Amino acid sequence: MVFSLFPRPPGRRRAHALGGSTILAAGLLAGAVQAQETTIALDTISVAANAGGPLQPDVLGRSVDAIGLIGPTPGFRSDRAVSSTKTNTRQLDVPQVVTVVPRELITDVNATRVDRAFDYVPGLTQTNNFGGLGTFAYAIRGVTTAEIYRNGLAANRGGPPPLIDTQNIERIEVLKGAGGALFGRSDPGGLVNIITKQPTATRFVEMGGLWGSFEQFRGTVDSGGALNDEKTLLYRFNFAGGSQNSYRDFVGDDRLFVAPVLSWQVTPDTKLTVEAAITRNSVIVDRGVVAVNKQLGFVPISRFLGEPGQPTHQTDEVLQVRLDHRFNADWQMRLAAQFNTGTLNGESAEGRGLLSDNRTVIRDRNYRDYSYDSAIGQAELVGRFRTGDVGHTLLLGFDRENFDNRQLYLRSNFNTFPYGIDIYNPRYGQPLPPLTRASNTLESVTDTGFYAQDLIDLAPQWKALAGVRFDLFERSFKQRVVGTSAEQTRAAASPRAGLVYQPIPEISLYANVSTSFRPNIGTDAGLGAQSRPFEPETGLGYEAGAKVELYGGALVLTGAAFRIDRQNVLTADPNNSGFQIAAGGVRSQGFEFTAAGQLTPELRLIGGYTFTDAFITKDNVLPVGAPLLNIPEHSGTMLAVYEVQSGPLRGLGVGGGVRAAGERAGDSSNSGFKLPAYVVADGLAYYKYENFRFSLNVENVFDTAYYVGSVSQFRVDTGSPRRITGAMLVRF
Template sequence: MTSPSRALRARTLGLLLLSVQPLCSLPVFAAGSSQHYSIDAGPLDAALSRFGAQAGITMAGSSTLTAGKNTQGLQGDFSTEAGLTQLLLGSGLTYQRQDDGSLLLVPSSSDVLELAPTAISGTAYDTSLGRNDGLVASRTMSANKTDTSIMETPQSISVVTRKQIDAQQPQSIGQVLRYTAGVNGEANGVDTRRDTISIRGFDATTGGGIYRDGLRQYSFANQSRAVGEVYGLERVEVLRGPSSVLYGQSSPGGMVNVISKRPTDEPLHELVVQAGSFDRKQLAADFGGPLSDDGVLSYRLTGLWRESGTQIDYARDDRQFIAPAISWRPSEDTSLTVLASFQKDRNVLGYYALPRVGTLDSSRYGRIATDRFVGDPDFDKYDVEQWSLGYQFEHHLNDIWTFRQNARYSRSYQEQRTIYQYGLDDDQRTVGRFGYLGHEEVKNALLDNHFQAQWNVGRFEHTTLVGVDLQHASTNQLGGGNVVDPLDIYAPVYHQDYSDLDAFYDINQRRQLDQVGVYLSEQLKFDDHWVFNLGGRQDWARSKTIHYATDTAADLKQRDHAFTWRTGVMYLADNGVAPYASYSESFFPNITAVARDGSAFEPETGRQYEVGIKFQPKGSDSYVTVSLFDLTRQNVLTADPANNRFSVATGEIQSRGIELESKAQLSDALELMANYSYSHLEITRSNTADEKGNQPGNTPERLASLWSQYTVQSGALSGLAIGGGVRYVGPSYIDSQNSEGIPHYTLFDASLSYDLGKLSSSYAGAKLALNASNLTDETYVSQCGYTGDSCKYGYRRNVTGSLSYNW
C-alpha cells in the first residue's frame, strides 16, 4: 500500500512536471506500424533522445526524472508504443497523454494513472541545455534561467540548433545567426578578430551582450572582445529586447547566449576534415560518453586545428582550440559539470577599412580590390590566447526547491601590431597610414547563484527564482603608435622598416569593473492556459580606470546602481496559438568618458514594449512568431554643445518595428526557415547638428532570409541533401547625418551533402558535404564611417568541402 507521504510526493511531482510541459498538442496515431530499432543499453535520457528522433515522438518532463537511470535498450522491430514501453521498463517511469493530447513522462505509482501506451507524432526528446537532434528547439534556459518552453515565454526568442549549424557550416557566431530574424550577425564586415552582432538595430556585443552558458563574456574595448569557436557549441540562443532583470548590465537590443557542448551519456565519436577557399585546412574532433558503467561520470572532448588565409592578402585565420568537459551525477538530485576551454588565434589582420572613394564611391582609378592589404606582412600581427574554466552545479533539495550555481574564470591575452589607413589624399591613390602596437590582458570572474521553487496552489502553478550574481573584470593595456609612410592603394609596396614605432607607447592603463546584482522572478501559470511573468533586479556597479607612466589621461572612477524590471502575459489557446504582451528594461554604465566638469554619466537605459503571437501547430515540429516592438535607448552619449570635445548623456534612439520568424520540419525530407524584420530606427534626441530625426548610421532597417533543405529519403539518391538560402540586407547610411546611403544587397548560399552509409553499410557514419556562402560572389559594402572616411567590404564567396565520420 502506498504511504500518504509517498502519494503526496507523487502528486506534487506530477503537478510540477505539468508546469514545464511544452505547449504543442500531439495527435494519437493508430497502433500497428513498426520499424527497426537498434538502441544499445545505457543511460535512459540518451536512449529516449535516439528513440524520439527515429520514431518522431516528443516527450516533456523534468530532466531529473531520467538522470542516472538506465535502460536495457531496444533491438529489433517494434511499434512506437511497444518500443517506448520497452525502453521505460524498470525505470519507474511511464507516460501520460493529457486531455489536450500532449505526452508527459511521469513516475509510475498508484497515484499516477498508468495509461496504455499510445503512439504519437512529434520530434526528439529536448532539453534546454542538452543536444537537440532536430531543427526546431522547444525549450530554453536564456529567457528565465529556468528550463522553460519557448511557447510559454512571453518574449521573442530564437534558437539555432546544432542540426542547423551542421547543415549551414557557419564560420563564426555572427554567421550562425545569418538566418535569425532581427539580427545582423556581420555588422562589421570582414573581421576575423571578433563577432559584431546587432539586434533590432542596436549593438549587442560592445555592451557585453554575448553570453556563454548564461554568463557574460565581458570586454572593455573592441580590440579585446573574444571570438567563440562554432564547432565547440551545442546551440545558440537569441533573446530579443532588454534582459537586465536577470543578467544585469546589457544591451537594449538583446543578448546572444552560446551553449557549450556538454558530456554525453551515449558514446560519441566524430572526426571532420575540411578544406576550402583561401587555402583553408581544418581538422576537428568531438568525443564523448560515459566514463563509468553506472553513468555517474561522463565526458566530452572537443578540439580543432585550422590553418587558413582570408579574402584579404596576407591576413590569416589560424586557430587551435580544445574544450574538455566532465559531468558527475552521484544521484538523481545532484549534478556537477566542469567546462574548460583553450583557444589560440593567429589572425594578422587588425583594423581593416579602405577609403570610401574607391569602395562605396567611384574613383578615377577604379574600384579598390577587395583583397587589398593596407598594412605590411613583415609587421602586422594579431594574436590572441584565451582560456576559461568553469562549472555548473545543480542540486534538488526536495520536490520543490532546486539550487544552481554557475561560475567561470577566464583570461585572454592579445598582442597586435597593426598598420591602418586614415585617409585618402587628393590624388585618389595615396593613403596616409598609422602604425599601432598594443598588448592587452583581460580577466573575468563570474558567479551566479539562484534558488528555484516549483510549487502549486489550486489551479496556479508557480516557478519562483531568487538569486544573486557577481562579476569582476579587469584589463591591463599597453599601447601606442605613430604615423608611418603612406601607401599607394592601387600599387602597394610592402616590406618597409617600422622599428621606430616601439618608442611610442602612450597608452598604459588598468580598467576594472565590479558588479553585484540580486534578482527575483516569478513565472505563474493558471488553469493551463494563462502564463504571467514578473521580475525585478537591483544592480550595483563600480568601475575605474587608472593611468600609469607616460599615459597622461585623467583617472576615472564611477559608481552606478539601477533597478530594472519586466513583466509579461501570455494565453495558450488549445489550437496552438499563443498571443502575448511584455515590458522589459535594461541598463549599461557609461564608463567610456566623463563630462566637461569631470563628473560621471548616468547609465544608459533601455525600455521595450512588445506584443506578439506564437503559433505551434498541433502535432508538428514547427513554430511561427510574429512580434511588434517599441524599443527606446536613452542616456546615449552625444556631443556637449558647449565643448564638442566632451559629451553629455542626453541622446535617445528609438527602434520600432515588426519581426516574423518561422521554422518548420515539414516532413522527414523537407526543412524550411523564413524570416523578415523591419525596424524603424530614429534618433529622437541629439546635440549634434542634423542628426535628430535621422536613421543611425550603419543600421539597415530591413532584413530578410529564407532557407530550405531537402533530403532524399529513398531510391538511388537516398541520403542526398540539397539546401539553399537567400539573405537580404536593406539600405543604410554611412553616418547619423545620413549624408550618403549604403546600397542594399542580396546574397545566396547553398549546401550539398551525402550520407555515404546509404551507398554501402561499410561506409556507415561517413558523410560528404559541400557548402558555399555568397554563391554568386557579390561584391558589396557592409559598413562605412570609419577613421579616415573609410568603408568595409562584406564577405566574398566562400566554399568549403568536408568529410565527417561518426561512430
C-alpha cells in the same frame, strides 16, 4: 598543455602551420576509435544529460527528467529555449522571442566561426568585427551590442571576444528584447547565449576535415562517453585546428581550440560539471576598404590597406564549474562559477582618412598589448508551487562579477606622420612612424546582482511573467600615462512584465514591457569624459506579438512589433577618431516575422524578415532623425534543407539560403555615406551513409560584391566572394 602560434614572414600565400598539430591530435585518438565495438550513426547522439531516472510530475503536472538548467537540444523546431527565463519552459508560454541556431544548422552551413552562424538569424545584423579579431559588435532589432554569454555566464567581460569557434557549440540562442531582468547590465535589443556541448553516456568519436577556398584547412575531433561502468562519470572532448588565407591580400588566420568537459553524477539528484575552453588565434588586423567621395567599388575587395606580416595574437582561457542539485520534483538549484583570462597583442597599420587626391589613405601605426581577467559566481533556485488555482515557476538568483582589464595602446600621430598608402597602387614596407601617442589604462569592475522572476499560470489560457533585477555596479578607471582616474558607483533596478493569452494550445498572443541598464564603461568612455565617467545608458522596450505552432508543433511561426527607446547612448566622436561622445536618445522600432522547424520529415527551414526604423531622437551633435550606423530598414534570411528519408538516395540532402539587407548608414556622422543593399545566395549538398557524412557548400553562389558593415568611410568590411568548402565527418 600549452599551445602557441608563431608569426610568419609576410606574404600572401602562407603555410598551414596548424595542419601538423591537427593530424597529430587525430592520430592520438585513432586508438580510441579502433577500440569502439559498435558504429554510432551521425544523428543518434544526444547531449541533454539526464540526472538519473525521471521523477514523478511536479506540482504543476510537468514531467521532470533533468536537473540541468541549460535545457534540452531543440533542433530546427526550437520549441524550447532557456535564455528568456532560465527555466525549461515552452516558447509559447513565454512573452518574448528566442531564435535558436541549432547544431544541425551550424553543420549544414559549415560554419567554423560564430559570426557565420549569425547569417541566418532574422533581425541580427553584424556591425563591427574589430578588424577581423572577433565578433566585437552586432545589432539585434536595431540596437548595437557586444553581449555574448556562454551557458548563461558572460563570455566577453573585460576585453574583446576572440574568434569564437563553433566546434563545441550545441546551439546558439538569440534573445530578442531586453534581458536585463535576468542577465544584468545589457542592451535592450537582445543578446546571444551560446550553449555548449555536454557529456554523453554514449561512447563515440567523431573526426572531421574541412577544405575550402583561399587555402582553408581544418581538422576537428568530437568525442564523448562514460569513464566508469556505472556511467556516472562522463566526458566530452572537442578539438579544432586550422589555417586559412583570405580573398583579402596578405590576410589570414590560424586557430587552435580545445574544449574538455567532465560531469560527475554524484547522486541521482546531484551533478557536478567542469568545463574548459582554450583558444589560440593568430590574425592579421584588417580594417577593410575605403569609400571615395562616399562611393564604394573604386578598389577591388581584395585590396589590403594595412601592412603585411603584422599578426595579432589572441589567447583566451575559460573554466566553468556548475553544480546542479534537485531537492525534489518541484525544487532545484544551480551553483556556477566561471574564470576567464585572455590576452591580445600585436601591431597593425590602420586607415584614418583619405587625402584630397582621393587615392591616398593616411594611416597610423598601432601597437596593442591587452590582457583581462574575470571571475563570475552565480547561484539560482527554481521552484514550482501553487497558491490556490494559480501555478508559479519561481526563479531566485544572485551573481557577482569581477573583472580587470589592462590595455596598453600605442599609436603614431597620423597628422605628423601620415604613413600614407595609395589605394590604387599600394606600396608596402615603408619606414615605420614613431609611436608617440600612448594610452595605458587599468579598469576594474565589480557588479553584484539579485534577481527574481515568476512565471504564473493564471488560468489554462492565461500566463504572466514578472521579474526584476537589482544591480550594484562599481568601477575604477585609471589612465596611467597622465595619472588621471575616475570612479563610479551605480545602483539600478531592471524590471520586466509580460502577459500571454492562448485561445487554443497552438497559438499564443503576448505583450511585454522591459527595461535595461548598462553603464558606459571602457577606455574611450573614460578618456572622453576626462575627469568623470558618462552617465549610464538606460533602455525601455515594448513588444507585442503572436506565436503559432503548426504541423503538431513541428513548425513555429512568430510575429512581433517592437519599440525600444534608449537614453545616454554613446557613439563615435566624428571630430576625434577613436573616442566617443554621448549621442543622447535613440529609438528603434519595427516588426519581424520568423519561421523555424521541420515542415515534413524531409524539409526543414529557418528564416524571417525584419523591418527596423532606428534613428536619433535627441542629440547635441547629430540631427534628430539621423539613421543609426549599420542598421538596414529591411533585412531577411531564409535557409531550407531537403533530405531524402527513404529509397536508394536516403541520406542525400540539398539546400539553399538567401541573405538580404537594405541600404544602411555607413558612418555615425550623418554624412550621407551609405552601404548599398545586397542579396546573397548560398547552396549546400551533403550525403550521409552509415557513420559518414560528406558535404559541399557554396557561399555566395553568384559571386555578389557586398559590404557587411562599417565604422566609417575609411573602414568598410567587405563580404566574401564565392567560397567553396568541402567537409567529411566520420563517427565511430
